[in-house]
Amino acid sequence: xxxxxxxxxxxxxxxxxxxxxxxxxxxxxxxxxxxxxxxxxxxxxxxxxxxxxxxxxxxxxxxxxxxxxxxxxxxxxxxxxxxxxxxxxxxxxxxxxxxxxxxxxxxxxxxxxxxxxxxxxxxxxxxxxxxxxxxxxxxxxxxxxxxxxxxxxxxxxxxxxxxxxxxxxxxxxxxxxxxxxxxxxxxxxxxxxxxxxxxxxxxxxxxxxxxxxxxxxxxxxxxxxxxxxxxxxxxxxxxxxxxxxxxxxxxxxxxxxxxxxxxxxxxxxxxxxxxxxxxxxxxxxxxxxxxxxxxxxxxxxxxxxxxxxxxxxxxxxxxxxxxxxxxxxxxxxxxxxxx
Numbered sequence: 001x002x003x004x005x006x007x008x009x010x011x012x013x014x015x016x017x018x019x020x021x022x023x024x025x026x027x028x029x030x031x032x033x034x035x036x037x038x039x040x041x042x043x044x045x046x047x048x049x050x051x052x053x054x055x056x057x058x059x060x061x062x063x064x065x066x067x068x069x070x071x072x073x074x075x076x077x078x079x080x081x082x083x084x085x086x087x088x089x090x091x092x093x094x095x096x097x098x099x100x101x102x103x104x105x106x107x108x109x110x111x112x113x114x115x116x117x118x119x120x121x122x123x124x125x126x127x128x129x130x131x132x133x134x135x136x137x138x139x140x141x142x143x144x145x146x147x148x149x150x151x152x153x154x155x156x157x158x159x160x161x162x163x164x165x166x167x168x169x170x171x172x173x174x175x176x177x178x179x180x181x182x183x184x185x186x187x188x189x190x191x192x193x194x195x196x197x198x199x200x201x202x203x204x205x206x207x208x209x210x211x212x213x214x215x216x217x218x219x220x221x222x223x224x225x226x227x228x229x230x231x232x233x234x235x236x237x238x239x240x241x242x243x244x245x246x247x248x249x250x251x252x253x254x255x256x257x258x259x260x261x262x263x264x265x266x267x268x269x270x271x272x273x274x275x276x277x278x279x280x281x282x283x284x285x286x287x288x289x290x291x292x293x294x295x296x297x298x299x300x301x302x303x304x305x306x307x308x309x310x311x312x313x314x315x316x317x318x319x320x321x322x323x324x325x326x327x328x329x330x331x332x333x334x335x336x337x338x339x
Contacts, residue, residue, distance in 0.1 A: 022087065022103035030055045030069055033098070042103055044082035065089065068101050079103060086110060112182060135162045171302040174233070178309050184227035188337070191224060191231065191256055191263060192217045198235045199254070202243060210248040213239070215255075222258040222336035226314045231334075234310050237303035238267040238330050245328075246271035263334045270327035279322060283308045307332070 016023060022039030026032055035050050043059070050058065059065045064079045068091040079089040087103040094100060138158045141147075147155065178184075199213050206213050224231075235254075242252045246269045256265040274282060283304050311318045311332045322328035 020105070022101075022105075024055070024101040024103075026055055026069060026099045026101070028097040030099070032058070039103060042081045042085070042087060042105065065101070069099065078106075081105070081107075109183065109185075131162050135159055138162070171306060175302060175306050175309060178230070178306070178313060184230055184313060186225055187228065188223050189226055189228050189231060190221065191235075191265060191334075192219075192221045194228065194232045194235055195254060195256060195265070198232060198239055201236070202239055205240075206243055206252070209243060209246070211243055211246055212251040213243075214251050214253045216253065217255070218257040221256055222260070222263050223338075224263050224314070224334045225337050226334070227310075230310045231314070234307045234332065235265070235267075237307045238332075241303055241330075242267050242269035242271065242328075245269065258336055260338065261336060263336050264331060265333075266329055266331040268327065268329040273324040273326050273328055274320070274322035275324050279320060282320065283318075304330075 016034075016036050019036065020038055022042045023034070023036045024032060024039050025034035032050050032053050032055050035045075035047055037047070040047050040050065043062075043065075045058075055069045056066050059069070062080060064077050068075050068077055068079065068089045071091075072093065075089075075091045077089050077091075079087045081087050081103070085105060085107045088106050089101060089103050091099060091101045135158075138155050142152075142155060195215060195217060199215055203213065239252065239254060246252060250270045253268045254265070255268070256263065258264055307330075308318050311334070314334055316332055316334040318330065318332040320328060320330045
């Protein structure tokens with residue numbers, strides 16, 4: 001055997017033994033032919049007892065795991081583990097006929113997600129009720145009697161501020177969560193798929209504003225590692241902003257390209273634009289341009305802050321160029337990987 005092949009085999013064996021992910025390999029008859037130490041610990045079995053056993057019978061008390069073993073093609077199912085833990089199970093059948101099952105313990109991650117959701121609900125409940133009351137009282141004031149022009153203006157500002165606070169609540173939770181250093185997912189991502197999903201999601205809003213969205217994506221696009229939900233949030237925030245601050249009958253252009261080292265994604269509009277003295281401020285939390293055309297549009301001033309925080313947590317950066325009354329371009333970069 002060649003030295004290079006020997007070294008590669010040793011590396012694979014080392015990773016197989018030491019990885020914290022559980023790995024099961026089954027032959028064409030669903031018998032267990034390999035089981036790494038992590039999988040044995042996760043499932044509460046021993047290597048000696050499990051080898052050569054018929055997996056559907058051996059794991060009959062764990063129906064999700066049996067489904068991963070028996071269901072053809074690529075599968076992704078949550079699997080209950082010993083000691084009240086939880087794994088994300090992924091299975092695929094190789095061209096040689098063996099089926100590989102990988103188990104990744106996600107107990108802590110799911111617990112964090114649950115706590116974040118509970119926090120968001122608690123904040124939403126505790127803040128949205130008084131905010132709704134503010135809006136309700138503003139409506140009642142208008143019904144009591146005629147108002148002069150100044151009073152009407154102040155009531156309008158109360159409604160706008162209440163709406164702004166209402167929209168900011170969940171964004172504030174997200175921002176606090178990310179800035180606190182809570183763990184992000186770290187999986188291979190095709191950004192072109194996230195872009196397509198986001199464009200579809202915002203297409204109705206774009207049509208309502210009589211705006212078009214032009215997509216230009218390099219094929220193939222380099223792979224990045226990261227959290228798909230968070231990076232989709234970045235694309236959504238940038239694209240939504242472009243739609244919000246654009247004039248009708250214009251096109252928003254989203255462009256993605258990259259090489260072996262970096263991936264770039266830009267969102268360009270021909271809208272209101274940003275004054276030169278405000279370019280360094282727009283990523284500050286809750287900052288909004290002082291342009292009257294901006295202030296009349298509902299918003300909390302957190303979308304760009306969240307986007308920059310997420311990108312920087314992924315090892316990238318984001319920048320903008322803009323000309324007032326001509327439009328803006330936001331571009332973020334991320335390190336790429338070779339798989």
